Amino acid sequence: MTEPTRTGMGASLRRIGLIARHTLREALHLRLTRLIALAGGGLVFSALELREFNFGGSEGKFLADFGLGALGLSGMLLAALAMAHLFFSSIAGGAACILLTRPVRRWEFVWGKLAGVFAVLALFSAAIGLVLAGLLVWRGIPVATPVFACAVAVLWLKLSLVAAMTLLVCSYAGSALFASSAGLLLALLGHLRPLAGESGRLHWLRVWPDFELFDGGALLAAGQVPPAATLLAVMVYWAGYVMILGQLAAYAFKRREF
Amino acid sequence: MSSRLILLLTAATLFAAGFPLRSLEHGLTISRLRPAEQMAEAAGRGGPLAVLGGMRSLLASLCWLRTNLAWERRDAATTAGLIELTVALDERPLTFWLNGARMLAYDLPEWRQDPLAPVAWRMSVNEAYAQQALRLLEKGVRWHGPDAALYIEMANIHLRRRNDPAAAARCYRLAAGQPGAPPYAARIHGELLRALGRPEAALAWLRQVLPGLRADDPLARREVVLARIQALEQEVAAR
Numbered sequence: 305m306t307e308p309t310r311t312g313m314g315a316s317l318r319r320i321g322l323i324a325r326h327t328l329r330e331a332l333h334l335r336l337t338r339l340i341a342l343a344g345g346g347l348v349f350s351a352l353e354l355r356e357f358n359f360g361g362s363e364g365k366f367l368a369d370f371g372l373g374a375l376g377l378s379g380m381l382l383a384a385l386a387m388a389h390l391f392f393s394s395i396a397g398g399a400a401c402i403l404l405t406r407p408v409r410r411w412e413f414v415w416g417k418l419a420g421v422f423a424v425l426a427l428f429s430a431a432i433g434l435v436l437a438g439l440l441v442w443r444g445i446p447v448a449t450p451v452f453a454c455a456v457a458v459l460w461l462k463l464s465l466v467a468a469m470t471l472l473v474c475s476y477a478g479s480a481l482f483a484s485s486a487g488l489l490l491a492l493l494g495h496l497r498p499l500a501g502e503s504g505r506l507h508w509l510r511v512w513p514d515f516e517l518f519d520g521g522a523l524l525a526a527g528q529v530p531p532a533a534t535l536l537a538v539m540v541y542w543a544g545y546v547m548i549l550g551q552l553a554a555y556a557f558k559r560r561e562f
Numbered sequence: 563m564s565s566r567l568i569l570l571l572t573a574a575t576l577f578a579a580g581f582p583l584r585s586l587e588h589g590l591t592i593s594r595l596r597p598a599e600q601m602a603e604a605a606g607r608g609g610p611l612a613v614l615g616g617m618r619s620l621l622a623s624l625c626w627l628r629t630n631l632a633w634e635r636r637d638a639a640t641t642a643g644l645i646e647l648t649v650a651l652d653e654r655p656l657t658f659w660l661n662g663a664r665m666l667a668y669d670l671p672e673w674r675q676d677p678l679a680p681v682a683w684r685m686s687v688n689e690a691y692a693q694q695a696l697r698l699l700e701k702g703v704r705w706h707g708p709d710a711a712l713y714i715e716m717a718n719i720h721l722r723r724r725n726d727p728a729a730a731a732r733c734y735r736l737a738a739g740q741p742g743a744p745p746y747a748a749r750i751h752g753e754l755l756r757a758l759g760r761p762e763a764a765l766a767w768l769r770q771v772l773p774g775l776r777a778d779d780p781l782a783r784r785e786v787v788l789a790r791i792q793a794l795e796q797e798v799a800a801r
Contacts, residue, residue: 357620358619359626359655360619360622360654360655360657365654366623369617373620377617508577513583548576548579556571
């Protein structure tokens with residue numbers, strides 16, 4: 305593999321940015337992305353029909369809970385499927401090989417792909433969030449913008465973690481199908497993490513990120529933005545796991561043979 | 563590089579780096595976390611979607627609909643199981659806790675009653691279901707958080723199904739201590755103390771409650787409390 309001619313963090317970040325932009329463009333042209341976005345938007349609107357089955361809370365709470373649930377579920381599918389598809393399509397299409405023969409390090413390629421998928425997920429979360437906010441406003445339900453934005457952002461953190469988990473599998477897996485399925489299973493593990501408890505046989509599972517901490521729906525139901533220190537701690541927690549998963553993926557991909 | 567080696571490396575790195583990150587989790591309550599007990603119950607009873615953190619309102623409502631269908635069929639076991647699943651899916655709406663407890667305490671025992679059965683047996687059925695309803699409400703206090711409505715429902719079950727005014731008085735006292743509690747909880751606590759033969763305690767309690775009752779609030783029934791205080795003063799003085 306040719307070593308990059310330009311070195312330094314600035315040059316690396318530029319190359320990561322280029323790969324991320326390319327990945328974002330590629331993702332936006334994917335039918336899969338549009339299909340999941342349409343399905344997510346449709347799910348949010350279907351809450352209007354389904355509210356007849358709501359026996360618990362108020363209409364506003366139901367619409368918000370259902371809408372954020374739709375964002376979480378469709379976003380999780382997008383994170384796992386798009387990550388695996390984009391990664392393996394660039395390998396199968398030869399784009400990865402062409403890039404890697406140029407002055408691009410393998411870890412830069414991996415982080416570029418991840419950053420591109422993060423950007424797709426951010427756009428997706430913002431779009432579905434706007435649809436949901438529009439729906440709530442249309443129904444005359446007051447929306448506290450900072451809390452709502454915070455809930456959507458917290459959900460994006462969770463979705464990006466799912467993308468990072470899928471990338472880790474992609475870095476050594478042989479097929480997109482396996483990688484996306486394994487990514488979704490790992491996400492499920494994150495949701496079931498609270499069951500590991502403080503002690504017992506499943507105690508070791510506590511090394512895995514806890515997705516209950518990224519419950520945007522509960523945050524919206526609570527109706528207030530958490531303190532800045534708590535949000536900062538959530539960001540550190542998220543960044544820590546993204547770094548671990550990303551670096552592991554980069555390490556595995558460095559030793560991958562084409 | 564073999565995938566087994568990568569797997570080992572991944573596990574080792576996660577163990578090395580994941581454990582320090584765990585220390586952050588304790589401070590990361592951006593919202594009230596669902597207890598592991600609730601998650602386990604939802605997952606174990608077949609609510610995996612809700613465990614995934616989305617659409618809990620819809621799933622719980624659909625489950626509540628099934629609960630009511632089972633209730634219409636007078637299927638006691640299914641009704642009880644579905645009530646537990648509903649509250650495990652979504653612990654937030656009080657209506658699930660209160661109506662679920664009422665079904666357990668008042669309806670289910672009636673379906674099992676046999677007019678030819680001995681009174682002791684009928685009372686034991688009532689007691690078993692009342693205890694089940696109380697356990698549900700206690701779980702409600704743990705999962706949903708303390709609420710006057712939950713304590714009042716517990717008190718009503720103690721009073722009407724178990725004939726235990728002492729336990730009912732304790733629960734009304736707890737209800738009266740919750741924010742936004744209806745004023746009648748405090749009044750009934752006082753009445754029960756009196757019925758239990760403790761007029762001094764009832765008098766002290768009502769005197770303590772009186773300053774908090776607004777004269778312009780018809781629900782506070784301040785004049786009723788004042789009249790009861792006077793009656794209790796006479797009763798205590800006559801002793």
